[in-house]
Amino acid sequence: MFAAALRRADDTLDLRREPARPQPAFGAAITARGLAKSFGPKTVLAGLDLHVPAGQSVAIVGKSGCGKSTLLRLLVGLDEPTSGSVRLGEGTGHGTARLMFQEPRLLPWRRVSANVEVGLSPAIPSAERRRLALRALGEVGLADRAGEWPAVLSGGQKQRVALGRALVSQPRLLALDEPLGALDALTRIEMQGLVERVWQAQHFTALLVTHDVGEALALADRILVLDAGRIALDLPVDVPRPRRRGDAALAALEGRIIDRLFNDHGAGI
């Protein structure tokens, strides 16, 4: 019955019968037209067009304060744009797209498994919720910590619980706002592998905001460089997975992105 809730059609797209199990086209497509956002007199996004096909993983990079988080919140429908529109594909109504933040945002008064259950509709029977939560915890490698309080977990483990909570309802769209930003380098690499694995297994559409160009290149099918409220560079990453750090093709792409980020910096002065 939960799959049915996921399949509930959004009025923006034609109804096509979906297979019950996640297939490569499981993710939700995103189409944004003339997307603009201002806070008072300050224009953060100045009319931006974007199409993300279902199941793609897109990384958004850019300088601090350039509007990455703002764009992400608009794309998942958390905030209203000043003008322009966002259309999400079938089955991605309000409250079904999932967002992960730099902080895990776990409820300290709920045990780990109950925190994962927050990601599920309360309409699901509690035994079923518990089973799904334990399965999601297994997917993020924390099945044995289900009964703990979040306070006793390490930063990386908390973030994995948050990932489990985001994935337990099998969302079609997962947006990640610097989810690994607060982790140490080794935990980051481990978590990148985990995020890539679950993305490959579930085929949701992924939007990843990151400061780390290397991370973007490791995870994304496509990289957007955001600058002055517009998409300054839209770069496909056609490097087969699993990707190896230091791969020559990746290094060349990294060079282009960093050039784009820095050139602009020079021009700005």
Place this chain on the structure above:
Amino acid sequence: MMTLAGRLSSSAVGWILPVVLVGAWEAASRLGEIPPNVLPAPSGVVAAALRLGRTGELAQNIGVSTLRALSGFLVGGGIGLALGLANGLSSLSERLTDTTLQMVRNVPHLAMIPLVILWFGIDEEAKLFLVALGVFFPIYINTLHGIRGVDPHLVEMGRIYGMSPARLFWTVILPGALPSIFVGLRYALGIMWLTLIVAETISASSGIGYMAMQAREFLLVDVVVLSIVIYALLGKLADTVARLLERLSLQWHPAFQTR
């Protein structure tokens, strides 16, 4: 981490000083250092307790005082909690009432006693009103602050995860405000007893305070001291119960995790 024996002995350490003091008090009284009409020996106080206990007077007075304390607490605390929740959740409600409440707060509730006696005489309402007024503010303020202090990131997370307002309240806001509400609760319990002591001492025809004032007229120092001890014990009991509740409902809080 502590072994059971270690925990027992560490709590026993706290009792050494009181036991020594009471022992010294008893010894000084027996040696005639403290005249019995100034301060009776501890054994004298215990004897008074047994005497009054046998007639049923003691139990009756304790019952009356406890009932007053609790009913005043329920009324004042209930209103404080309700208004604290309402003002924490709705800015309309807050704009409507908070300024008024903050102004009233500056009137010490015990300063109302003459007025309260004029209104209610020495009836039960007088005591109930004073206790309710006294416990209202700590509960109100701490509930309000508790709700304000709930991590906005968690509230946003709840919204993103599609929680209904009711679910958001029960799973995110109330548990987040609970530590602060407990601070208010324990503070209010202290005020509850204090208010009751003052009110019963000034005007009452039953209760511990009344028992103490009567004993004063007949120069029964042992009963006066007994009343004071009973107030202290009741206060301690209320605080212990509150702490137990706190411990039970805040198990998740790092400050209460014994492991």
